[in-house]
Amino acid sequence: MSSEITYATQKKNHAFAPVKGTNTTLDIVFFRQGTFVVVPKSANQKKLIEKVQSIISGTAVQAQGPYWDISATTMAIHKAIASTHKTTISTIHIPTPEVEPGTVLIQVHYASMVAFDTYITDLGLGVAEYPVVLGLNASGFIKAAGEGVTHLRGGDRATAFSIYSGGRKDASQGKGAMQEYILLPAYLCAKIPDALPLVAAATIPDNFITSFYTLFDLLGLSFPFSAFISETSAAAAENDTETPILVYGAGTTTGQYTLQLLRLAGYTNVVATASPAHHAVLLLALGAKHVFDYRSPALTQDILSAAPNGIQIAVDAVSASATLARIAPVLSAQDPSKVAVLLPIKTGDSVANGAAGMAWEVADPSSLGFPPSAELINVRTFAYTKNTLLRDVLMPKLLPALLSATPALIEPNRVRLLDSTVGTLEERALQLGSSFSGTTKSAERKSWLRVGPSSLCAPNESPSNPAQVSECKGNVP
Template sequence: MSHKAAVLTKVGAPLEDVTVPTPKLGEDEVLVEVQYICLSPLDIWRSKQGLLTETPKILGGAFSGRVAALGPKVVDRHDLAVGVAVSCFSGHLGIGAHQQYVVVPWWCLSKLEEKADLAAASTINDNLVTAVWSLTHGGIRLPLFDFRAGDRLKPILVWGGSSSVGQNALQLLKLQGYERVYTTSSQRHVARMKSLGAFDVIDYNSADASTLLMAATDGKGFEAVLDCIGDVDASLQPSLRLVRPGGIVAAMLPYVRRTGGAGAGAGSQAVFMDVAEIPLKVPEGVTLIGVRTHQYHHDEEYKLTVQPEMVPRFAFSGMPYRLVGQKDSKTSLAERLNEALETLNAGVSGERIVVAVP
């Protein structure tokens, strides 16, 4: 059996349609027919700058679709069956989503309701996995799923609340009862940020944004800051200034230092995969943690819980999205993905780019 994939054959070049062999199923694996692919900034950094990429490569790591076949140890387990709708984050395993069929371990999948919006569902898993990991073990270490532990009144800042991870982080913090969660976004996203759980929203374009945020903590600084933007000058530096001594800043890698441009890859002068490499000084008493979501599955509890259980339990509806390529379109998968990558690189805010698989 074989299928179509959109393959990066050379860094900086457009993706190409290639026929590839469909992998054989392992005992604990599932074959999924991909229906929607959700892009992320990492797709830009990899395709245009070659970050963590050797060619030829099938990119992508977030998708939704329907189960096409089950390995023998998955049959009658985990509520999965042929035809069931699922969403998935597979990027941490190096399994590319830019193809018509994907084979993944069962624990990478989230079972969806039959009538779920699969395009919206494709935006959920990578965001939620990253938000959970960033807020807990892999980042600012909140006792997120233990109502008996922690101070729900501690001031927490999510820098970049309208980002894909930021929106999920706000919902998780609200769900767990945190009451003093602040965030930054542009003015047009304020109402949505508050609906997701932000106590207050500060426009990051404001000249006195940092002053207003510090005033919200009575000048003491935030207990923890989650930086969802990944820009050395625009988000990390102010995050470090706003955290109190003894506090934590969780910085989602990779980080960029830009020369200009709004897109995920536009004007990037340098890309950092380790916070120790970033040329800035961390204030004394502040802990700076580089969040690597791609390592979350090394924790057995998180691996077996986040995607199989948390996504269905929280029933997040996904992010607003812009769909590229209708089902009846004659464009190929590579053509659709190339259009989507250019759209993402030009800059989007408050929404994700989703591609319908032909």
């Protein structure tokens, strides 16, 4: 389901009224700072569309009814892909923001949709008000850098992480990666080398940050910052690098980054679960010492053969009630253990069952078979900025250093290219979103969907090329 949306200005909250000269009702959605979205209830009426479009061209449209008035707006606007109601994805026009101190304005070439976006569109998960601009990751060119920004400047190639916070209230504030321009705090953005295609760069931020925050903050493992940048490490426990670490769902996008970061940190005894037929060679190359089939009835015995004393540190990159139950019997019975789970927790055994229910915690881990000494750690990636070291170092300094090394020390996920020429932007976005429905989200590949009318940026990238949108199949940060 979709509908074309355009901008107008008005004064009061959500209301319904007819536009003068038509008999069609418009749904007026309130935005702060006087910016509103107009949703035609009968989008096939040419006369109505012309009237709505006249707002964008600067011609005032007078409205009947006591609730609201529409007036002309001449502000700069651009396209975005948003969830405008539950189960509805639409193209909207939103104001193009101006750069502020400590921020950067990015002209987006690629933006990624992850499974979390489908929880917004299908379930209304975490939505405070509509519309909600979708997307967590963006890549493109820095259009402008605000006062105080030192690691980025106009014209730089960059990738960025658009945190989902506060339900993404007020789409006019530029939140959400799936738009032509995005304004973000500079600490959420990283400069990328010329050799890295923008299409690949859009797959990195959420997976990189989720993995790093999980391992080296919440689980307390040590990371050698000084080996890559001139920063001192945050206080962390000194773990034996031979300690067996379980990555359940290592074939997922975040699972692959978890393996790579453990390898960079020197951890050598990493036990991975995945589909060996599809992922074994790749996961061994990324840093796994063992790869076991998650579907095997002997999975518990397989893992314990590699970790005879049990697992003390585990990451569940699938994060479902059934996967946690499979991890429980391999946890150490003698020593305390920690299991990190990426929220929200899905029912069943994969994110394909997400519509059946979501949970933000497990009230009683023992109900899943966890031993009393086991600690279940809930990972809320968007809270990583509370750690000021990670906020100021991960994207501004560490990620650029890892990507610019020769060879690069972080490998983006594999990709597949969606058809970039068929259908409108909105139709392609709907196709992109529907690709998450009814399938298991263990894919290691990411896909791209073009926003603009021209060909894809790569390999001839330039700031004048149109914005583009990508799909990121994987788990939820």
